[in-house]
Amino acid sequence: MEVRNDVVIRGTDRCDLAEAVEGGEFLSVRRHGKRLFLRLSGGGWLTWHFGMTGRPAWTDGAEERFTRALFVFPRGSLAFVDPRMLGRLGLASSPERYIESKGMGPDALEISRGEFVDAFLEARGPIKAALMDQRRVAGVGNLYADEMLFQCRLDPRAGARSLSERDLECLHRAMRRVLRRSIEAGADLDRLPPTYLLRCRGRGAACPRCGSALRTETVGGRTSYFCADCL
DNA sequence: TTTCATGTTCAGCA
DNA sequence: GTGCTGAACATGAA
Structure with missing residues:
Protein backbone atom coordinates (compact mmCIF):
# COMPACT_ATOMS: atom_id res chain seq x y z
CA MET A 1 0.00 0.00 0.00
CA GLU A 2 1.24 3.47 -0.87
CA VAL A 3 -0.07 6.53 0.92
CA ARG A 4 0.36 9.70 -1.12
CA ASN A 5 -1.32 12.09 1.30
CA ASP A 6 -1.45 11.37 4.99
CA VAL A 7 -4.58 13.44 5.37
CA VAL A 8 -6.72 10.59 4.03
CA ILE A 9 -5.54 8.22 6.74
CA ARG A 10 -5.67 10.70 9.60
CA GLY A 11 -7.04 8.96 12.66
CA THR A 12 -5.23 5.79 11.67
CA ASP A 13 -1.66 4.78 12.19
CA ARG A 14 0.19 4.52 8.91
CA CYS A 15 2.16 1.48 10.04
CA ASP A 16 -0.89 -0.33 11.39
CA LEU A 17 -2.64 0.27 8.11
CA ALA A 18 0.20 -1.00 5.98
CA GLU A 19 0.65 -4.03 8.21
CA ALA A 20 -3.05 -4.90 8.09
CA VAL A 21 -3.21 -4.66 4.32
CA GLU A 22 0.08 -5.69 2.82
CA GLY A 23 0.52 -9.20 1.54
CA GLY A 24 -3.17 -9.91 2.01
CA GLU A 25 -6.39 -9.99 0.06
CA PHE A 26 -9.72 -8.21 0.13
CA LEU A 27 -12.13 -11.07 0.85
CA SER A 28 -15.49 -9.33 0.66
CA VAL A 29 -17.17 -5.96 0.57
CA ARG A 30 -19.97 -4.43 2.59
CA ARG A 31 -21.66 -1.08 2.64
CA HIS A 32 -23.51 0.85 5.32
CA GLY A 33 -24.79 4.30 4.51
CA LYS A 34 -22.00 6.11 2.73
CA ARG A 35 -19.26 3.88 4.11
CA LEU A 36 -17.60 0.91 2.47
CA PHE A 37 -15.95 -1.95 4.33
CA LEU A 38 -13.42 -4.36 2.84
CA ARG A 39 -12.70 -7.53 4.79
CA LEU A 40 -9.00 -8.21 5.11
CA SER A 41 -7.57 -11.71 4.93
CA GLY A 42 -5.28 -10.84 7.83
CA GLY A 43 -8.28 -10.04 10.02
CA GLY A 44 -10.26 -6.89 10.55
CA TRP A 45 -11.72 -4.54 7.97
CA LEU A 46 -10.53 -1.62 5.94
CA THR A 47 -13.00 1.26 6.21
CA TRP A 48 -13.50 3.59 3.32
CA HIS A 49 -15.28 6.92 3.48
CA PHE A 50 -15.50 8.89 0.23
CA GLY A 51 -16.29 12.39 1.41
CA MET A 52 -17.74 14.51 -1.39
CA THR A 53 -15.22 13.90 -4.12
CA GLY A 54 -13.64 10.52 -3.36
CA ARG A 55 -13.93 7.48 -5.61
CA PRO A 56 -12.21 4.18 -6.17
CA ALA A 57 -10.42 3.71 -9.49
CA TRP A 58 -8.79 0.65 -10.94
CA THR A 59 -5.76 1.28 -13.06
CA ASP A 60 -3.12 -0.81 -14.74
CA GLY A 61 -1.41 2.13 -16.33
CA ALA A 62 -0.74 5.74 -15.50
CA GLU A 63 -1.70 6.90 -12.06
CA GLU A 64 -4.73 9.15 -11.94
CA ARG A 65 -4.43 12.72 -10.79
CA PHE A 66 -5.45 13.23 -7.14
CA THR A 67 -4.62 9.68 -6.15
CA ARG A 68 -4.27 9.86 -2.38
CA ALA A 69 -3.58 6.21 -1.63
CA LEU A 70 -2.86 3.17 -3.75
CA PHE A 71 -3.36 -0.55 -3.19
CA VAL A 72 -0.88 -2.24 -5.46
CA PHE A 73 -1.65 -5.70 -6.84
CA PRO A 74 0.51 -7.98 -8.99
CA ARG A 75 -1.38 -6.65 -12.01
CA GLY A 76 -2.73 -3.13 -11.59
CA SER A 77 -3.70 -0.99 -8.67
CA LEU A 78 -6.76 0.18 -6.82
CA ALA A 79 -6.53 3.92 -6.25
CA PHE A 80 -8.32 6.14 -3.79
CA VAL A 81 -8.84 9.24 -5.92
CA ASP A 82 -10.05 12.24 -3.96
CA PRO A 83 -9.33 15.82 -5.14
CA ARG A 84 -10.58 17.59 -2.02
CA MET A 85 -9.24 15.00 0.39
CA LEU A 86 -12.38 14.92 2.45
CA GLY A 87 -12.48 11.13 2.39
CA ARG A 88 -10.76 8.78 4.83
CA LEU A 89 -9.34 5.29 4.99
CA GLY A 90 -9.15 3.47 8.29
CA LEU A 91 -9.27 0.18 10.14
CA ALA A 92 -12.05 -1.42 12.16
CA SER A 93 -12.47 -4.76 13.87
CA SER A 94 -15.89 -5.10 12.25
CA PRO A 95 -18.43 -2.98 10.37
CA GLU A 96 -20.81 -3.32 13.33
CA ARG A 97 -18.35 -1.83 15.78
CA TYR A 98 -17.47 0.95 13.41
CA ILE A 99 -21.13 1.82 12.82
CA GLU A 100 -21.74 1.75 16.54
CA SER A 101 -18.75 3.94 17.35
CA LYS A 102 -19.85 6.53 14.81
CA GLY A 103 -23.39 6.48 16.11
CA MET A 104 -24.73 5.80 12.64
CA GLY A 105 -28.37 4.88 12.20
CA PRO A 106 -29.76 2.00 10.12
CA ASP A 107 -28.90 1.95 6.42
CA ALA A 108 -31.40 3.80 4.24
CA LEU A 109 -32.17 0.71 2.14
CA GLU A 110 -32.53 -1.58 5.14
CA ILE A 111 -34.63 0.42 7.56
CA SER A 112 -38.26 -0.74 7.60
C1' DT B 1 -10.79 37.14 -9.08
C1' DT B 2 -14.35 35.40 -6.35
C1' DT B 3 -17.71 32.23 -4.87
C1' DC B 4 -19.62 27.88 -4.34
C1' DA B 5 -19.66 22.81 -3.78
C1' DT B 6 -22.45 15.41 -3.84
C1' DG B 7 -19.54 15.34 3.46
C1' DT B 8 -18.07 15.05 8.19
C1' DT B 9 -16.67 16.84 12.47
C1' DC B 10 -15.94 20.00 15.97
C1' DA B 11 -15.93 24.30 18.68
C1' DG B 12 -18.72 27.91 20.31
C1' DC B 13 -23.03 29.82 21.37
C1' DA B 14 -28.14 30.32 22.33
C1' DG C 1 -29.53 17.68 25.66
C1' DT C 2 -30.84 20.28 21.18
C1' DG C 3 -29.97 22.95 17.35
C1' DC C 4 -27.62 26.36 14.68
C1' DT C 5 -23.43 28.67 12.67
C1' DG C 6 -19.00 28.77 11.03
C1' DA C 7 -14.71 26.72 10.23
C1' DA C 8 -11.66 23.35 8.41
C1' DC C 9 -10.17 20.19 4.80
C1' DA C 10 -7.98 21.30 -0.87
C1' DT C 11 -9.39 21.79 -5.36
C1' DG C 12 -12.08 22.59 -9.64
C1' DA C 13 -15.76 24.80 -11.91
C1' DA C 14 -18.60 28.56 -12.85
Missing part, protein backbone atom coordinates in the same frame (compact mmCIF):
# COMPACT_ATOMS: atom_id res chain seq x y z
CA ARG A 113 -41.15 1.61 7.12
CA GLY A 114 -42.12 1.25 10.76
CA GLU A 115 -38.65 1.99 12.08
CA PHE A 116 -38.37 4.95 9.74
CA VAL A 117 -41.65 6.48 10.84
CA ASP A 118 -40.77 5.99 14.51
CA ALA A 119 -37.37 7.56 14.06
CA PHE A 120 -38.77 10.65 12.37
CA LEU A 121 -41.80 11.13 14.58
CA GLU A 122 -39.40 12.22 17.28
CA ALA A 123 -37.16 14.33 15.05
CA ARG A 124 -36.71 18.07 15.64
CA GLY A 125 -35.73 20.84 13.30
CA PRO A 126 -36.31 20.99 9.52
CA ILE A 127 -37.24 17.66 7.92
CA LYS A 128 -34.38 17.92 5.49
CA ALA A 129 -31.83 18.29 8.28
CA ALA A 130 -33.31 15.20 9.94
CA LEU A 131 -33.14 13.26 6.68
CA MET A 132 -29.46 14.08 6.24
CA ASP A 133 -28.62 13.28 9.86
CA GLN A 134 -26.62 10.05 9.55
CA ARG A 135 -27.45 9.12 13.15
CA ARG A 136 -31.09 8.75 12.25
CA VAL A 137 -30.76 7.06 8.86
CA ALA A 138 -27.42 6.48 7.16
CA GLY A 139 -27.00 7.08 3.47
CA VAL A 140 -28.96 10.17 2.43
CA GLY A 141 -26.96 13.23 1.36
CA ASN A 142 -27.86 16.72 0.26
CA LEU A 143 -28.86 16.11 -3.37
CA TYR A 144 -30.81 12.97 -2.70
CA ALA A 145 -32.65 14.51 0.26
CA ASP A 146 -33.90 17.26 -2.05
CA GLU A 147 -35.13 14.68 -4.55
CA MET A 148 -37.01 12.62 -1.98
CA LEU A 149 -38.73 15.65 -0.51
CA PHE A 150 -39.61 16.89 -4.01
CA GLN A 151 -41.22 13.58 -4.94
CA CYS A 152 -43.38 13.78 -1.82
CA ARG A 153 -44.12 17.47 -2.34
CA LEU A 154 -42.67 18.27 1.03
CA ASP A 155 -41.00 21.54 1.93
CA PRO A 156 -37.40 20.94 3.03
CA ARG A 157 -37.77 23.76 5.54
CA ALA A 158 -40.85 22.25 7.18
CA GLY A 159 -40.42 21.20 10.78
CA ALA A 160 -40.09 17.45 11.06
CA ARG A 161 -42.77 17.57 13.75
CA SER A 162 -45.29 18.99 11.30
CA LEU A 163 -45.23 15.87 9.10
CA SER A 164 -47.99 13.32 9.33
CA GLU A 165 -47.41 9.60 9.48
CA ARG A 166 -48.62 9.52 5.90
CA ASP A 167 -45.94 12.04 4.89
CA LEU A 168 -43.29 9.92 6.54
CA GLU A 169 -44.47 6.79 4.76
CA CYS A 170 -44.25 8.65 1.48
CA LEU A 171 -40.75 9.74 2.37
CA HIS A 172 -39.71 6.20 3.18
CA ARG A 173 -41.01 4.99 -0.18
CA ALA A 174 -39.35 7.87 -2.00
CA MET A 175 -36.06 7.24 -0.23
CA ARG A 176 -35.99 3.63 -1.39
CA ARG A 177 -37.13 4.52 -4.91
CA VAL A 178 -34.62 7.32 -5.39
CA LEU A 179 -31.66 5.39 -4.04
CA ARG A 180 -32.51 2.28 -6.05
CA ARG A 181 -32.92 4.24 -9.26
CA SER A 182 -29.72 6.14 -8.66
CA ILE A 183 -27.78 2.95 -8.07
CA GLU A 184 -29.24 1.47 -11.26
CA ALA A 185 -28.13 4.60 -13.09
CA GLY A 186 -24.64 4.22 -11.71
CA ALA A 187 -25.07 7.56 -9.91
CA ASP A 188 -25.07 9.22 -13.32
CA LEU A 189 -27.63 12.01 -13.02
CA ASP A 190 -28.19 12.09 -16.79
CA ARG A 191 -29.48 8.54 -16.68
CA LEU A 192 -32.21 9.37 -14.20
CA PRO A 193 -35.81 9.99 -15.32
CA PRO A 194 -36.38 13.51 -16.73
CA THR A 195 -38.90 14.11 -13.96
CA TYR A 196 -36.15 14.04 -11.35
CA LEU A 197 -35.24 17.27 -9.61
CA LEU A 198 -31.70 15.96 -9.19
CA ARG A 199 -30.89 16.70 -12.80
CA CYS A 200 -32.05 20.30 -12.53
CA ARG A 201 -29.52 21.67 -10.06
CA GLY A 202 -27.74 24.73 -11.29
CA ARG A 203 -28.26 27.92 -13.15
CA GLY A 204 -31.78 29.10 -13.78
CA ALA A 205 -33.25 25.71 -13.01
CA ALA A 206 -36.90 25.05 -13.76
CA CYS A 207 -39.17 22.58 -11.98
CA PRO A 208 -39.36 19.37 -14.06
CA ARG A 209 -42.98 19.01 -13.00
CA CYS A 210 -44.52 22.45 -13.45
CA GLY A 211 -41.83 24.55 -15.10
CA SER A 212 -41.70 27.21 -12.39
CA ALA A 213 -38.32 28.59 -11.43
CA LEU A 214 -36.78 26.50 -8.68
CA ARG A 215 -35.88 28.20 -5.44
CA THR A 216 -32.73 27.70 -3.46
CA GLU A 217 -32.30 28.18 0.23
CA THR A 218 -29.91 26.99 2.89
CA VAL A 219 -31.45 24.30 5.07
CA GLY A 220 -29.49 22.23 7.53
CA GLY A 221 -26.38 24.06 6.38
CA ARG A 222 -26.66 22.91 2.78
CA THR A 223 -28.03 24.43 -0.40
CA SER A 224 -31.53 23.13 -1.06
CA TYR A 225 -33.44 23.19 -4.33
CA PHE A 226 -37.20 23.02 -4.27
CA CYS A 227 -40.27 24.14 -6.17
CA ALA A 228 -42.43 26.46 -4.10
CA ASP A 229 -45.33 26.02 -6.55
CA CYS A 230 -45.45 22.25 -6.20
CA LEU A 231 -45.62 22.06 -2.41
Whole structure:
Protein backbone atom coordinates (compact mmCIF):
# COMPACT_ATOMS: atom_id res chain seq x y z
CA MET A 1 0.00 0.00 0.00
CA GLU A 2 1.24 3.47 -0.87
CA VAL A 3 -0.07 6.53 0.92
CA ARG A 4 0.36 9.70 -1.12
CA ASN A 5 -1.32 12.09 1.30
CA ASP A 6 -1.45 11.37 4.99
CA VAL A 7 -4.58 13.44 5.37
CA VAL A 8 -6.72 10.59 4.03
CA ILE A 9 -5.54 8.22 6.74
CA ARG A 10 -5.67 10.70 9.60
CA GLY A 11 -7.04 8.96 12.66
CA THR A 12 -5.23 5.79 11.67
CA ASP A 13 -1.66 4.78 12.19
CA ARG A 14 0.19 4.52 8.91
CA CYS A 15 2.16 1.48 10.04
CA ASP A 16 -0.89 -0.33 11.39
CA LEU A 17 -2.64 0.27 8.11
CA ALA A 18 0.20 -1.00 5.98
CA GLU A 19 0.65 -4.03 8.21
CA ALA A 20 -3.05 -4.90 8.09
CA VAL A 21 -3.21 -4.66 4.32
CA GLU A 22 0.08 -5.69 2.82
CA GLY A 23 0.52 -9.20 1.54
CA GLY A 24 -3.17 -9.91 2.01
CA GLU A 25 -6.39 -9.99 0.06
CA PHE A 26 -9.72 -8.21 0.13
CA LEU A 27 -12.13 -11.07 0.85
CA SER A 28 -15.49 -9.33 0.66
CA VAL A 29 -17.17 -5.96 0.57
CA ARG A 30 -19.97 -4.43 2.59
CA ARG A 31 -21.66 -1.08 2.64
CA HIS A 32 -23.51 0.85 5.32
CA GLY A 33 -24.79 4.30 4.51
CA LYS A 34 -22.00 6.11 2.73
CA ARG A 35 -19.26 3.88 4.11
CA LEU A 36 -17.60 0.91 2.47
CA PHE A 37 -15.95 -1.95 4.33
CA LEU A 38 -13.42 -4.36 2.84
CA ARG A 39 -12.70 -7.53 4.79
CA LEU A 40 -9.00 -8.21 5.11
CA SER A 41 -7.57 -11.71 4.93
CA GLY A 42 -5.28 -10.84 7.83
CA GLY A 43 -8.28 -10.04 10.02
CA GLY A 44 -10.26 -6.89 10.55
CA TRP A 45 -11.72 -4.54 7.97
CA LEU A 46 -10.53 -1.62 5.94
CA THR A 47 -13.00 1.26 6.21
CA TRP A 48 -13.50 3.59 3.32
CA HIS A 49 -15.28 6.92 3.48
CA PHE A 50 -15.50 8.89 0.23
CA GLY A 51 -16.29 12.39 1.41
CA MET A 52 -17.74 14.51 -1.39
CA THR A 53 -15.22 13.90 -4.12
CA GLY A 54 -13.64 10.52 -3.36
CA ARG A 55 -13.93 7.48 -5.61
CA PRO A 56 -12.21 4.18 -6.17
CA ALA A 57 -10.42 3.71 -9.49
CA TRP A 58 -8.79 0.65 -10.94
CA THR A 59 -5.76 1.28 -13.06
CA ASP A 60 -3.12 -0.81 -14.74
CA GLY A 61 -1.41 2.13 -16.33
CA ALA A 62 -0.74 5.74 -15.50
CA GLU A 63 -1.70 6.90 -12.06
CA GLU A 64 -4.73 9.15 -11.94
CA ARG A 65 -4.43 12.72 -10.79
CA PHE A 66 -5.45 13.23 -7.14
CA THR A 67 -4.62 9.68 -6.15
CA ARG A 68 -4.27 9.86 -2.38
CA ALA A 69 -3.58 6.21 -1.63
CA LEU A 70 -2.86 3.17 -3.75
CA PHE A 71 -3.36 -0.55 -3.19
CA VAL A 72 -0.88 -2.24 -5.46
CA PHE A 73 -1.65 -5.70 -6.84
CA PRO A 74 0.51 -7.98 -8.99
CA ARG A 75 -1.38 -6.65 -12.01
CA GLY A 76 -2.73 -3.13 -11.59
CA SER A 77 -3.70 -0.99 -8.67
CA LEU A 78 -6.76 0.18 -6.82
CA ALA A 79 -6.53 3.92 -6.25
CA PHE A 80 -8.32 6.14 -3.79
CA VAL A 81 -8.84 9.24 -5.92
CA ASP A 82 -10.05 12.24 -3.96
CA PRO A 83 -9.33 15.82 -5.14
CA ARG A 84 -10.58 17.59 -2.02
CA MET A 85 -9.24 15.00 0.39
CA LEU A 86 -12.38 14.92 2.45
CA GLY A 87 -12.48 11.13 2.39
CA ARG A 88 -10.76 8.78 4.83
CA LEU A 89 -9.34 5.29 4.99
CA GLY A 90 -9.15 3.47 8.29
CA LEU A 91 -9.27 0.18 10.14
CA ALA A 92 -12.05 -1.42 12.16
CA SER A 93 -12.47 -4.76 13.87
CA SER A 94 -15.89 -5.10 12.25
CA PRO A 95 -18.43 -2.98 10.37
CA GLU A 96 -20.81 -3.32 13.33
CA ARG A 97 -18.35 -1.83 15.78
CA TYR A 98 -17.47 0.95 13.41
CA ILE A 99 -21.13 1.82 12.82
CA GLU A 100 -21.74 1.75 16.54
CA SER A 101 -18.75 3.94 17.35
CA LYS A 102 -19.85 6.53 14.81
CA GLY A 103 -23.39 6.48 16.11
CA MET A 104 -24.73 5.80 12.64
CA GLY A 105 -28.37 4.88 12.20
CA PRO A 106 -29.76 2.00 10.12
CA ASP A 107 -28.90 1.95 6.42
CA ALA A 108 -31.40 3.80 4.24
CA LEU A 109 -32.17 0.71 2.14
CA GLU A 110 -32.53 -1.58 5.14
CA ILE A 111 -34.63 0.42 7.56
CA SER A 112 -38.26 -0.74 7.60
CA ARG A 113 -41.15 1.61 7.12
CA GLY A 114 -42.12 1.25 10.76
CA GLU A 115 -38.65 1.99 12.08
CA PHE A 116 -38.37 4.95 9.74
CA VAL A 117 -41.65 6.48 10.84
CA ASP A 118 -40.77 5.99 14.51
CA ALA A 119 -37.37 7.56 14.06
CA PHE A 120 -38.77 10.65 12.37
CA LEU A 121 -41.80 11.13 14.58
CA GLU A 122 -39.40 12.22 17.28
CA ALA A 123 -37.16 14.33 15.05
CA ARG A 124 -36.71 18.07 15.64
CA GLY A 125 -35.73 20.84 13.30
CA PRO A 126 -36.31 20.99 9.52
CA ILE A 127 -37.24 17.66 7.92
CA LYS A 128 -34.38 17.92 5.49
CA ALA A 129 -31.83 18.29 8.28
CA ALA A 130 -33.31 15.20 9.94
CA LEU A 131 -33.14 13.26 6.68
CA MET A 132 -29.46 14.08 6.24
CA ASP A 133 -28.62 13.28 9.86
CA GLN A 134 -26.62 10.05 9.55
CA ARG A 135 -27.45 9.12 13.15
CA ARG A 136 -31.09 8.75 12.25
CA VAL A 137 -30.76 7.06 8.86
CA ALA A 138 -27.42 6.48 7.16
CA GLY A 139 -27.00 7.08 3.47
CA VAL A 140 -28.96 10.17 2.43
CA GLY A 141 -26.96 13.23 1.36
CA ASN A 142 -27.86 16.72 0.26
CA LEU A 143 -28.86 16.11 -3.37
CA TYR A 144 -30.81 12.97 -2.70
CA ALA A 145 -32.65 14.51 0.26
CA ASP A 146 -33.90 17.26 -2.05
CA GLU A 147 -35.13 14.68 -4.55
CA MET A 148 -37.01 12.62 -1.98
CA LEU A 149 -38.73 15.65 -0.51
CA PHE A 150 -39.61 16.89 -4.01
CA GLN A 151 -41.22 13.58 -4.94
CA CYS A 152 -43.38 13.78 -1.82
CA ARG A 153 -44.12 17.47 -2.34
CA LEU A 154 -42.67 18.27 1.03
CA ASP A 155 -41.00 21.54 1.93
CA PRO A 156 -37.40 20.94 3.03
CA ARG A 157 -37.77 23.76 5.54
CA ALA A 158 -40.85 22.25 7.18
CA GLY A 159 -40.42 21.20 10.78
CA ALA A 160 -40.09 17.45 11.06
CA ARG A 161 -42.77 17.57 13.75
CA SER A 162 -45.29 18.99 11.30
CA LEU A 163 -45.23 15.87 9.10
CA SER A 164 -47.99 13.32 9.33
CA GLU A 165 -47.41 9.60 9.48
CA ARG A 166 -48.62 9.52 5.90
CA ASP A 167 -45.94 12.04 4.89
CA LEU A 168 -43.29 9.92 6.54
CA GLU A 169 -44.47 6.79 4.76
CA CYS A 170 -44.25 8.65 1.48
CA LEU A 171 -40.75 9.74 2.37
CA HIS A 172 -39.71 6.20 3.18
CA ARG A 173 -41.01 4.99 -0.18
CA ALA A 174 -39.35 7.87 -2.00
CA MET A 175 -36.06 7.24 -0.23
CA ARG A 176 -35.99 3.63 -1.39
CA ARG A 177 -37.13 4.52 -4.91
CA VAL A 178 -34.62 7.32 -5.39
CA LEU A 179 -31.66 5.39 -4.04
CA ARG A 180 -32.51 2.28 -6.05
CA ARG A 181 -32.92 4.24 -9.26
CA SER A 182 -29.72 6.14 -8.66
CA ILE A 183 -27.78 2.95 -8.07
CA GLU A 184 -29.24 1.47 -11.26
CA ALA A 185 -28.13 4.60 -13.09
CA GLY A 186 -24.64 4.22 -11.71
CA ALA A 187 -25.07 7.56 -9.91
CA ASP A 188 -25.07 9.22 -13.32
CA LEU A 189 -27.63 12.01 -13.02
CA ASP A 190 -28.19 12.09 -16.79
CA ARG A 191 -29.48 8.54 -16.68
CA LEU A 192 -32.21 9.37 -14.20
CA PRO A 193 -35.81 9.99 -15.32
CA PRO A 194 -36.38 13.51 -16.73
CA THR A 195 -38.90 14.11 -13.96
CA TYR A 196 -36.15 14.04 -11.35
CA LEU A 197 -35.24 17.27 -9.61
CA LEU A 198 -31.70 15.96 -9.19
CA ARG A 199 -30.89 16.70 -12.80
CA CYS A 200 -32.05 20.30 -12.53
CA ARG A 201 -29.52 21.67 -10.06
CA GLY A 202 -27.74 24.73 -11.29
CA ARG A 203 -28.26 27.92 -13.15
CA GLY A 204 -31.78 29.10 -13.78
CA ALA A 205 -33.25 25.71 -13.01
CA ALA A 206 -36.90 25.05 -13.76
CA CYS A 207 -39.17 22.58 -11.98
CA PRO A 208 -39.36 19.37 -14.06
CA ARG A 209 -42.98 19.01 -13.00
CA CYS A 210 -44.52 22.45 -13.45
CA GLY A 211 -41.83 24.55 -15.10
CA SER A 212 -41.70 27.21 -12.39
CA ALA A 213 -38.32 28.59 -11.43
CA LEU A 214 -36.78 26.50 -8.68
CA ARG A 215 -35.88 28.20 -5.44
CA THR A 216 -32.73 27.70 -3.46
CA GLU A 217 -32.30 28.18 0.23
CA THR A 218 -29.91 26.99 2.89
CA VAL A 219 -31.45 24.30 5.07
CA GLY A 220 -29.49 22.23 7.53
CA GLY A 221 -26.38 24.06 6.38
CA ARG A 222 -26.66 22.91 2.78
CA THR A 223 -28.03 24.43 -0.40
CA SER A 224 -31.53 23.13 -1.06
CA TYR A 225 -33.44 23.19 -4.33
CA PHE A 226 -37.20 23.02 -4.27
CA CYS A 227 -40.27 24.14 -6.17
CA ALA A 228 -42.43 26.46 -4.10
CA ASP A 229 -45.33 26.02 -6.55
CA CYS A 230 -45.45 22.25 -6.20
CA LEU A 231 -45.62 22.06 -2.41
C1' DT B 1 -10.79 37.14 -9.08
C1' DT B 2 -14.35 35.40 -6.35
C1' DT B 3 -17.71 32.23 -4.87
C1' DC B 4 -19.62 27.88 -4.34
C1' DA B 5 -19.66 22.81 -3.78
C1' DT B 6 -22.45 15.41 -3.84
C1' DG B 7 -19.54 15.34 3.46
C1' DT B 8 -18.07 15.05 8.19
C1' DT B 9 -16.67 16.84 12.47
C1' DC B 10 -15.94 20.00 15.97
C1' DA B 11 -15.93 24.30 18.68
C1' DG B 12 -18.72 27.91 20.31
C1' DC B 13 -23.03 29.82 21.37
C1' DA B 14 -28.14 30.32 22.33
C1' DG C 1 -29.53 17.68 25.66
C1' DT C 2 -30.84 20.28 21.18
C1' DG C 3 -29.97 22.95 17.35
C1' DC C 4 -27.62 26.36 14.68
C1' DT C 5 -23.43 28.67 12.67
C1' DG C 6 -19.00 28.77 11.03
C1' DA C 7 -14.71 26.72 10.23
C1' DA C 8 -11.66 23.35 8.41
C1' DC C 9 -10.17 20.19 4.80
C1' DA C 10 -7.98 21.30 -0.87
C1' DT C 11 -9.39 21.79 -5.36
C1' DG C 12 -12.08 22.59 -9.64
C1' DA C 13 -15.76 24.80 -11.91
C1' DA C 14 -18.60 28.56 -12.85
